[in-house]
Amino acid sequence: MAVAELSTSCTKTHSSQLSLSSSYSSRFSHHFRRSFRPLPTTRNPTISCSVASDQVQTPIPVQAQDLKGKSECYGVFCLTYDLQAEEETKSWKKLINIAVSGAAGMISNHLLFKIASGEVFGPNQPVALKLLGSERSIQALEGVAMELEDSLFPLLREVSIGINPYEVFQDAEWVLLIGAKPRGPGMERADLLDINGQIFAEQGKALNASASPNVKVIVVGNPCNTNALICMKNAPNIPAKNFHALTRLDENRAKCQLALKAGVFYDQVSNMTIWGNHSTTQVPDFLNARIKGLPVKEVIKDHKWLEEEFTEKVQKRGGVLIKKWGRSSAASTAVSIVDAIRSLITPTPEGDWFSSGVNNLLKLVVYSRSVYTNGNPYGIAEDIVFSMPCRSKGDGDYELVKDVIFDDYLLKRIKKVYMPVSFWCKGDCSSEIREGFQGLPQLNFGLDMSFSEAELLAEKRCVAHLTGEGIGFCDLPEDTMLPGEM
Ligand SMILES: NC(=O)C1=CN([C@@H]2O[C@H](COP(=O)(O)OP(=O)(O)OC[C@H]3O[C@@H](n4cnc5c(N)ncnc54)[C@H](OP(=O)(O)O)[C@@H]3O)[C@@H](O)[C@H]2O)C=CC1
Ligand SMILES: O=C([O-])CC(=O)C(=O)O
Numbered sequence: 423m424a425v426a427e428l429s430t431s432c433t434k435t436h437s438s439q440l441s442l443s444s445s446y447s448s449r450f451s452h453h454f455r456r457s458f459r460p461l462p463t464t465r466n467p468t469i470s471c472s473v474a475s476d477q478v479q480t481p482i483p484v485q486a487q488d489l490k491g492k493s494e495c496y497g498v499f500c501l502t503y504d505l506q507a508e509e510e511t512k513s514w515k516k517l518i519n520i521a522v523s524g525a526a527g528m529i530s531n532h533l534l535f536k537i538a539s540g541e542v543f544g545p546n547q548p549v550a551l552k553l554l555g556s557e558r559s560i561q562a563l564e565g566v567a568m569e570l571e572d573s574l575f576p577l578l579r580e581v582s583i584g585i586n587p588y589e590v591f592q593d594a595e596w597v598l599l600i601g602a603k604p605r606g607p608g609m610e611r612a613d614l615l616d617i618n619g620q621i622f623a624e625q626g627k628a629l630n631a632s633a634s635p636n637v638k639v640i641v642v643g644n645p646c647n648t649n650a651l652i653c654m655k656n657a658p659n660i661p662a663k664n665f666h667a668l669t670r671l672d673e674n675r676a677k678c679q680l681a682l683k684a685g686v687f688y689d690q691v692s693n694m695t696i697w698g699n700h701s702t703t704q705v706p707d708f709l710n711a712r713i714k715g716l717p718v719k720e721v722i723k724d725h726k727w728l729e730e731e732f733t734e735k736v737q738k739r740g741g742v743l744i745k746k747w748g749r750s751s752a753a754s755t756a757v758s759i760v761d762a763i764r765s766l767i768t769p770t771p772e773g774d775w776f777s778s779g780v781n782n783l784l785k786l787v788v789y790s791r792s793v794y795t796n797g798n799p800y801g802i803a804e805d806i807v808f809s810m811p812c813r814s815k816g817d818g819d820y821e822l823v824k825d826v827i828f829d830d831y832l833l834k835r836i837k838k839v840y841m842p843v844s845f846w847c848k849g850d851c852s853s854e855i856r857e858g859f860q861g862l863p864q865l866n867f868g869l870d871m872s873f874s875e876a877e878l879l880a881e882k883r884c885v886a887h888l889t890g891e892g893i894g895f896c897d898l899p900e901d902t903m904l905p906g907e908m
Pocket of ligand 2: 644671739740741750751904905
C-alpha cells in the first residue's frame with residue numbers, strides 16, 4: 423500500500439474516535455531510529471499506524487507507559503525517522519513545536535503552508551505543527567492536515583490536530599492564537615470582549631500548564647490587544663514580555679500608503695510605528711517613520727494629508743478591504759504574522775524598528791506589534807498591551823526603542839503621555855508638554871475615549887473578571903471598530 427493510502431486509512435480510524443475524545447496530536451522522534459515505527463494514540467491505545475518505505479504494519483497495541491509524554495499523530499506524520507541518518511538532514515536544527523489556534527480558519531489557511539515551507543523559521547529548521555480547532559471545525563482541520571500531507575514539505579515533520587488546548591499547547595515554543603469569534607451584526611464591542619476573552623483566558627491557563635516556559639505568543643484573534651492581556655494574565659508562569667498582539671499588518675498597511683503617496687517602492691519606508699490598539703483608534707506614526715532614510719515630513723510635504731487622510735486610511739484599511747472582498751484580510755494578515763515572527767528571530771536592521779503590541783515591563787528598544795506596557799519609556803499607562811516600537815537581536819526577545827520623538831499631534835492621539843528627560847519634543851510643543859519636562863510625572867490630555875490608550879484602559883476594566891482583577895465593568899464610551907469594521 424502506498425503511503426498516501428495509509429495516511430487516509432489512519433485518518434478514517436481517527437475520525438471514528440472524534441466524538442469520544444478531545445484531540446488529535448502527533449509525535450515526531452528526533453532520535454535516531456531508522457525504522458518507521460507505530461505511533462501511539464492516547465485516546466485509543468490499541469490503535470496506531472505506521473509504515474515503512476515499502477510496507478505497512480498492522481496496528482500494534484501500545485503499552486500505557488509508552489504514552490507518557492507522548493501525543494497522537496495525524497496520517498503520514500505518525501512516522502518517525504532518524505534525521506541524522508540522512509545526509510541532507512544531518513545539519514538540521516532541533517525540531518520546534520508551533521501551535522496554532524483557529525487553524526481551520528482563513529488566515530491559517532495561508533499561514534500554515536508558509537511555516538511548513540521553511541519560509542518563516544528557515545531552511546534548516548524542521549517544524550511540528552500543532553493545530554487547535556473545535557468540535558465545529560474538527561472535520562475541516564482534518565482537511566487542513568490532509569493538504570499539509572499532500573504538500574510534501576521536507577521540513578514539516580509532525581502535524582497534530584486537537585480541540586483541547588492543554589494537549590495541543592504541550593511543549594509549544596511558538597503559539598499563534600488566531601481563532602476568535604467574529605463580531606456579528608449588532609454585536610457590541612463589550613460582547614465580543616467577553617466572548618473572546620473567555621476563549622483567551624482558557625488558552626492562557628492551558629499555556630501556563632503545558633507550553634514551553636519561554637513560549638512566544640502572538641495573539642491575532644480580535645480584539646487582539648485585550649485578548650493578549652487576558653491570555654497573559656492567565657499564564658503567570660510565562661514571562662509577560664513574551665505576549666504580543668499583532669499590529670504588524672497595520673504597520674505594513676501604513677508603509678504601503680506612505681510609499682504610494684511618495685511615489686517610491688515600499689521597501690524604502692522604514693521606522694514605522696503603530697501606537698496603541700489594533701482598532702480604529704490606532705496611531706500610525708508618520709513623525710518617526712522614514713522614506714529613503716529621510717523623515718516622512720521632509721519627503722511628503724502635504725502634512726494635511728498625513729494628519730487626516732493617511733491616518734484614517736490605515737485605521738480603516740481592513741474595512742475597505744472587507745467591502746471589496748466580502749471577507750477580512752487573510753493572506754496579508756498571514757504575511758504580517760510571518761513578518762512579526764521573523765522580526766523576533768532575525769536581528770533588526772541597524773537604525774530600524776518594528777511595531778508590536780506589548781506590555782510595559784520592557785527595556786527600551788524599537789519595532790511595531792502590540793506588546794505589554796509595563797516599564798515603557800513613553801509614559802503610556804502600565805499593564806495594558808499597547809503597540810509600540812521594538813527592536814530585536816534575533817533571539818526571540820525584544821526591547822522598546824528609545825530614540826523616538828513626539829509632537830503635539832502624536833501625543834494627543836496616543837493621549838496620556840509622560841516624557842522622560844531622555845525624550846524631546848520637536849517643533850511647536852504645547853505648554854502642557856513643556857510643563858511635563860519641568861517635572862510633572864504624567865500628562866493627561868483629557869479623557870477623550872477615542873484615544874487608543876483610553877480605549878485599552880476601558881477594555882481592560884471591561885474584562886477585569888477574566889484577568890483576576892475584580893468585577894468587569896464596561897464603560898466603553900463609544901463603540902469603536904476593529905480595523906475590519908466600518
Ligand atoms: N490582528 C490583526 O491584524 C487581524 C486580526 N484578525 C482576526 O483574526 C481572527 C481570525 O480571522 P480569520 O482566520 O479570517 O477568521 P475565520 O472566521 O476564518 O476563522 C476564525 C476561527 O475562529 C474560531 N472561532 C473561535 N470561536 C468562534 C466562535 N464562537 N464562532 C466562530 N468561530 C470561532 C473558529 O475556529 P474553531 O472552530 O476551530 O475554534 C474559526 O475557524 C479574527 O478574530 C479576526 O478578526 C483578522 C485580520 C487581522
Ligand atoms: O476586523 C477584522 O476582523 C479584520 C482586521 O482586524 C483587520 O483587517 O485589520
